[in-house]
Amino acid sequence: MITIENLTFRYGPRAKPVFLGFSWHVAPGEAWSIIGPSGCGKTTLLMLIAGLRRVSRGTIRVGETVITRPRPETGLILQDFGLLPWATVWDNVALGLRVRRFYGPDGKHAPRGQPPPSRKEARRMVEEWLRRLNIYEQRDRFPGAISGGQRQRTAIARTLALQPDLLLMDEPFSSLDAPTREDLQNLILQLRAEMNLTSVIVTHAIEEAAILGRKILVLGEPPNTAPLIVDNPGAGSPGYRSTVDFLDKCTELRTLMGLAH
């Protein structure tokens, strides 16, 4: 699904590289977490895969596409939700579908081949996602008037309404309180299983990485040259949070990040 070859990235011509000759592969259907201390380049890596930053050297391929710009089949969810403050929950969820209708199936902004949904179809899809994510009652309210959890649900609905095959998430639940966070983590696990999504989630929380990632990429102080990968096959199974395996995995990650004493 994602193939990164020989990636080099730096923020300026003379800046220290964040990635140097870095290669990494994600197979279709895999669930990855990326973890590391702040400044390690985990968000940068996600933005590169999303096509919102350009590589300095090397290639990133997602599906069949070499990434130079956002790829229409990739979904992205950010920590601060990225909702339009002047649009209602309904209009925010409909935004992606409207963008697709705006361009038509040009292969650049919207997937080639499949015609964008008609207005009526789009309405049905928006309603379905609002109900699925339990925010249908909030549909006429503005983002400023709903809770953080509801905002993140709106952002998730907006992204999933476009039926992505790859879901990228950058610290999606960091600004939420613990019960809401756990609730949404479970929701992501469910949706991922249902939709057969490939997913990559960036987080600084060790527990979150272990709950959501069946494979975990640990990044360190830049420059990152080779991926350090931890297998975590238990992730996603019911009740994993309270198993000894889970706690062991968290300890292992802590040690790798140089935090255990």
Added chain:
Amino acid sequence: MHRTTHVDGSGPLTAAEAEVSPNAVSLVRDALRASGARLLNLTLALSIFAACWTALAAALRRDIMPYPWEVLPVFVSEMQGDLWNHMVASAGRVLKATALATLIATPVGLGLGQIRLLNRIFSPLIGLVHPIPKIVFLPVILVIMGIGETSKVFLIALILFFQILVVVRDEAASLRPELIQSVRSLGAGRRALFRFVYLPASLPAVLTALRVSVGTAIAVLFIAEQYSTRQGLGYYIVTLTWQRLRFEKMYAGILAMSLLGLILYLAVDALERIVGRWRHAGES
């Protein structure tokens, strides 16, 4: 959000009420109550205004300050003829200038707000030129652009231009990069960003700028219309009536100009309220 409880009308539901959903009934009732309250406020304001005017006229007892009941009939009859044409001419100039300033200042403001380098180059210049009272350029503009319609529209547009430019620039600069990134990740390129992000983001800013500056624009129009034109409220008030000592007619002109300002202000204010509904979303 509008789920008001039925405080009054506590008796049994009438047939009409039972058929409409209670929510719709209370929505209509709220709207009526709100417009009723506004009407009451307006009546009150007009009464106080008329009372002050009358008191002033009684205190001065001079030709230059007639009573409201002497002016009002003149206003009504003049509005059926000449005065109406002058008002239309003035309104046309303001609207043309508004359209011109908005169409140019909005994209420039968006560009400055989104491209940091441009902003760094041009902001000091804007900071320097913005506070200059543009009316001082009236003689220059009259000479360069001629004595016709263009010079007047240009002068007003110049005032509105800087107001809109500054507000739109600041609004565009305050759009968080995360917002732009996440909309781009939905597939939006430059055109879709403009249509779905920049345009709706700058619309309330444009209206705010217009609401703040429409008064200044009309004041400048008043001055500009005293030069080289035979049309417009400024010409009517100064040349046609004041200089000929026709004070009742002059006040009819002043009323018309006030009305023009009031109508424009209320129109912009109403638009701003509709477009900016979301700004108050957190308060309910």
